[in-house]
Amino acid sequence: AQSVTQLDSHVSVSEGTPVLLRCNYSSSYSPSLFWYVQHPNKGLQLLLKYTSAATLVKGINGFEAEFKKSETSFHLTKPSAHMSDAAEYFCVVIGILTGGGNKLTFGTGTQLKVEL
Amino acid sequence: DAGVTQSPTHLIKTRGQHVTLRCSPISGHKSVSWYQQVLGQGPQFIFQYYEKEERGRGNFPDRFSARQFPNYSSELNVNALLLGDSALYLCASRSDTSYNEQFFGPGTRLTVL
Numbered sequence: 335a336q337s338v339t340q341l342d343s344h345v346s347v348s349e350g351t352p353v354l355l356r357c358n359y360s361s362s363y364s365p366s367l368f369w370y371v372q373h374p375n376k377g378l379q380l381l382l383k384y385t386s387a388a389t390l391v392k393g394i395n396g397f398e399a400e401f402k403k404s405e406t407s408f409h410l411t412k413p414s415a416h417m418s419d420a421a422e423y424f425c426v427v428i429g430i431l432t433g434g435g436n437k438l439t440f441g442t443g444t445q446l447k448v449e450l
Numbered sequence: 451d452a453g454v455t456q457s458p459t460h461l462i463k464t465r466g467q468h469v470t471l472r473c474s475p476i477s478g479h480k481s482v483s484w485y486q487q488v489l490g491q492g493p494q495f496i497f498q499y500y501e502k503e504e505r506g507r508g509n510f511p512d513r514f515s516a517r518q519f520p521n522y523s524s525e526l527n528v529n530a531l532l533l534g535d536s537a538l539y540l541c542a543s544r545s546d547t548s549y550n551e552q553f554f555g556p557g558t559r560l561t562v563l
Binding site for chain 2: 370378380383385428431433434435436438439440441442
């Protein structure tokens, strides 16, 4: 079964400093991985996705993630945090259903706090 | 274009009651999935439907059921509500051409008293 582990439940950074949100994955085959963001009282928004093409994936709002097979990691980074980045971030792996569909398996989330 | 829509936005029920949540996918999307997000946790997969057929079910009791209609909209039903069913219920749709990408609605916040 596919799973992801988010290594930090809370991360706090100062505005303008780099962001690093860590995620390790477990998969019996080459995984498809995603990062989603959830702002308070809003739905989930896809930040970026890795589907076995380039290992460095660029997403929206300046975020990017690097797929490292040797480390089974898919960490999310941003060079300079903005106040609007404060939100809950989820690392997600996709799994195949026996009925032919697919499902998303979410990590436990990392709450990002951005301080002035 | 309209995104995934869900109704109602908020709902309060008491234990033992039944609830129906509704979802309309993005136009052209034939697949709908349901997820439960308990406060402080990541969403958990409940069901996926494709062209009215159930494609998969997560680890949820039989009190949870769903169906998909010919226009691809979907309902999630929960019977005999428990306090632990209080959560944000999220619906997601995907297209046939972007198989791996799911688009989420804003969710229905269910409170069971």
